[in-house]
Amino acid sequence: MGKIICKQCDFKSAAARTLSEMELDGLESGCAKTNFKPGEIIIKQNALSTNVAYLKSGLAKVHFSDPMKERIMRIVKAPTYVGLPSNFGNKVNQFSVTALENCSVCFLDLAAFKKFIFENGDFAYNIILEMSKNELKNFHNCLNNSQKQTTGRIADAVLFFYKEIYERPAFTLPISRHDLGNLAGTTRENASRVLTQLHNEGIIRISGKKVAILNEKLLQQISEKG
Amino acid sequence: MGKIICKQCDFKSAAARTLSEMELDGLESGCAKTNFKPGEIIIKQNALSTNVAYLKSGLAKVHFSDPMKERIMRIVKAPTYVGLPSNFGNKVNQFSVTALENCSVCFLDLAAFKKFIFENGDFAYNIILEMSKNELKNFHNCLNNSQKQTTGRIADAVLFFYKEIYERPAFTLPISRHDLGNLAGTTRENASRVLTQLHNEGIIRISGKKVAILNEKLLQQISEKG
DNA sequence: TGCTTATTGTGATATTTATCACAGGCATAA
DNA sequence: TTATGCCTGTGATAAATATCACAATAAGCA
Numbered sequence: 017m018g019k020i021i022c023k024q025c026d027f028k029s030a031a032a033r034t035l036s037e038m039e040l041d042g043l044e045s046g047c048a049k050t051n052f053k054p055g056e057i058i059i060k061q062n063a064l065s066t067n068v069a070y071l072k073s074g075l076a077k078v079h080f081s082d083p084m085k086e087r088i089m090r091i092v093k094a095p096t097y098v099g100l101p102s103n104f105g106n107k108v109n110q111f112s113v114t115a116l117e118n119c120s121v122c123f124l125d126l127a128a129f130k131k132f133i134f135e136n137g138d139f140a141y142n143i144i145l146e147m148s149k150n151e152l153k154n155f156h157n158c159l160n161n162s163q164k165q166t167t168g169r170i171a172d173a174v175l176f177f178y179k180e181i182y183e184r185p186a187f188t189l190p191i192s193r194h195d196l197g198n199l200a201g202t203t204r205e206n207a208s209r210v211l212t213q214l215h216n217e218g219i220i221r222i223s224g225k226k227v228a229i230l231n232e233k234l235l236q237q238i239s240e241k242g
Numbered sequence: 243m244g245k246i247i248c249k250q251c252d253f254k255s256a257a258a259r260t261l262s263e264m265e266l267d268g269l270e271s272g273c274a275k276t277n278f279k280p281g282e283i284i285i286k287q288n289a290l291s292t293n294v295a296y297l298k299s300g301l302a303k304v305h306f307s308d309p310m311k312e313r314i315m316r317i318v319k320a321p322t323y324v325g326l327p328s329n330f331g332n333k334v335n336q337f338s339v340t341a342l343e344n345c346s347v348c349f350l351d352l353a354a355f356k357k358f359i360f361e362n363g364d365f366a367y368n369i370i371l372e373m374s375k376n377e378l379k380n381f382h383n384c385l386n387n388s389q390k391q392t393t394g395r396i397a398d399a400v401l402f403f404y405k406e407i408y409e410r411p412a413f414t415l416p417i418s419r420h421d422l423g424n425l426a427g428t429t430r431e432n433a434s435r436v437l438t439q440l441h442n443e444g445i446i447r448i449s450g451k452k453v454a455i456l457n458e459k460l461l462q463q464i465s466e467k468g
Numbered sequence: 469t470g471c472t473t474a475t476t477g478t479g480a481t482a483t484t485t486a487t488c489a490c491a492g493g494c495a496t497a498a
Numbered sequence: 499t500t501a502t503g504c505c506t507g508t509g510a511t512a513a514a515t516a517t518c519a520c521a522a523t524a525a526g527c528a
Contacts, residue, residue: 085389089381101381105374110381133370134363141359144370148331151377155315155327155336158384162427163311165484193506201388203486208507224506391514419476429516434477450476450524 020049020122027072027095031132031142039132046125052115058098059113065102067123071095074119075181075190077199081112088199090157091116091190093181100147103129116190161201164242169200170210171239174220178229185229214238246275246348253298253321257358257368265358272351278341284324285339291328293349297321300345301407301416303425307338314425316383317342317416319407326373329355342416387427390468395426396436397465400446404455411455440464 022028022044023037035043048067052058052074059069061081071094078098079088089111092098102109103126133140160172173196178185189196197207214220219235221228229235248254248270249263261269274293278284278300285295287307297320304324305314315337318324328335329352359366386398399422404411415422423433440446445461447454455461 080385087385087389089385101374101377103374104370105378110378130367133367137360137363137366140363140366140370141356144330144359144366144373147370147373147377148327148329151327151373151380152331152336154377154380154384158380158387159306159313159315161384161388163313192504194504204506205487205508206485212507418474420474430476431478431517432515438477 020044020047022047025072029070029095029097029142029146031139031146034136034138034142035132039136042128042131043124046128048123050121050123052119052121054115054117056115056119057112058115058119058121059109059111061109061112063109064107065099065109066126068100068103068126068129069098069113070122070124071098072120072122074115074121075117076113076115076119077191077195078111078113079198080110086198087201088191088195090154091176091181091199094119097143097146100143100150164239166200166202166206167210167213168239168242169202170196170207171214171235173200174214174227174229175232175235175239177227178232185232187227189225189227246270246273248273251298255296255321255323255368255372257365257372260362260364260368261358265362268354268357269350272354274349276347276349278345278347280341280343282341282345283338284341284345284347285335285337287335287338289335290333291325291335292352294326294329294352294355295324295339296348296350297324298346298348300341300347301343302339302341302345303417303421304337304339305424306336312424313427314417314421316380317402317407317425320345323369323372326369326376390465392426392428392432393436393439394465394468395428396422396433397440397461399426400440400453400455401458401461401465403453404458411458413453415451415453 022032023040025032032040032043049072058071058076059065071092073094075091075093076098077088078090078092079086092113098113099109099111102111133143161169164172177187177189181187181190191199192204193208193211194204196211197204200207211220211222214235215222219229219231219238221230248258249266251258258266258269275298284297284302285291297318299320301317301319302324303314304316304318305312318339324339325335325337328337359369387395390398403413403415407413407416417425418430419434419437420430422437423430426433437446437448440461441448445455445457445464447456
């Protein structure tokens with residue numbers, strides 16, 4: 017693994033782009049870059065959140081992992097910070113984050129990060145911006161899950177992978193049926209059933225984990241109506 | 243309504259307490275204090291969010307108000323900011339906020355608020371702290387609602403009013419059965435049924451909107467298990 | 469006061485969803 | 499190869515929940 021040079025990093029967050037060369041040197045000294053393979057745990061629930069995690073590249077799932085009630089909250093795609101609310105709102109991580117693809121993550125020193133907030137208003141503002149947008153996403157996500165029924169939520173998830181993650185109408189699901197069901201708040205059986213149903217209606221084409229959106233408009237309608 | 247003097251305000255937020263006298267003068271010049279009666283709309287969904295709202299006193303409900311899918315997201319109690327994520331993450335309010343009791347709200351100039359974030363790191367940090375805590379609350383809230391069944395969610399709501407809002411075991415519900423159901427993600431009928439069931443089991447005492455917690459431990463168990 | 473409207477409780481029924489059961493597919497490792 | 503452990507699809511059934519229907523009460527208001 018090569019030396020980390022934050023100054024020359026091409027994946028800087030909006031906040032980090034406001035930092036001066038000197039500040040970036042400071043960031044670098046407390047920064048550890050780590051790579052993760054699919055299935056590896058990036059952030060472990062209930063561990064002390066002493067570092068800010070910045071997902072530089074890759075795809076990961078954010079999930080609440082209690083023995084009895086595992087639940088995938090959302091899928092996150094680089095570049096993004098993960099777990100900022102835990103960093104600031106609590107001493108321990110409120111959830112786990114697990115890699116779905118190869119991920120490259122920078123763990124930043126929390127104290128240095130706080131220092132930037134105190135000393136660089138532009139940096140602080142950009143963090144507030146990112147947190148605000150994330151919260152609104154969660155808000156709508158939560159709303160959707162509580163108001164739609166299973167078919168609509170699975171349609172939602174498929175559209176999410178299409179629009180937010182892969183940005184093209186044909187892709188390979190990065191998760192199993194079990195996890196897809198969990199993400200949509202249902203069981204693997206129902207997730208599977210809904211996918212075949214949408215397939216049979218010609219709205220999507222499913223082959224294993226490969227998905228192709230055939231009738232986006234209709235899928236959108238299903239997502240919205242129920 | 244008397245003159246607003248932010249400097250002498252006894253209800254300052256943690257963030258506002260970091261401001262200097264001069265800064266408080268600046269806050270004051272762009273501040274409008276308004277009182278609301280129960281049922282009055284404090285923040286209107288889809289309106290431009292040009293002001294930061296600070297709930298100085300009172301109780302309010304945060305709800306998504308689409309014609310077809312009304313949903314109460316949470317109940318907020320002063321003192322707290324409401325709608326910060328909309329202020330920063332979007333130009334329009336993503337939800338409505340409606341007073342449940344008499345509420346006193348300060349509407350602050352967004353530009354001045356942003357200026358403090360840029361110029362006063364302590365202020366910015368406190369805002370990040372409040373946003374982080376709120377997000378974690380929402381996170382757990384969302385998780386609960388998706389994993390418990392109706393009885394547990396209603397028990398949850400009752401405990402919420404007890405612990406977070408009134409802080410005593412006997413209180414008067416500030417909302418109708420319809421709204422209680424909506425808050426807990428169910429119908430008014432089921433909300434009503436669960437309350438009578440808990441009443442018959444001697445766990446709570448219900449009389450109209452008056453609630454008394456008789457067996458907190460058991461209620462807690464119901465909230466956790468189901 | 470009487471009228472109108474909102475709120476509430478409760479039973480019966482329909483709908484939705486989870487659970488259970490089972491079989492085939494597919495990968496990995498002994 | 500066989501054995502093992504996931505993952506998957508699908509039907510049958512059970513459980514949870516929403517919807518509908520109706521009555522009673524409470525609250526607002528002219």
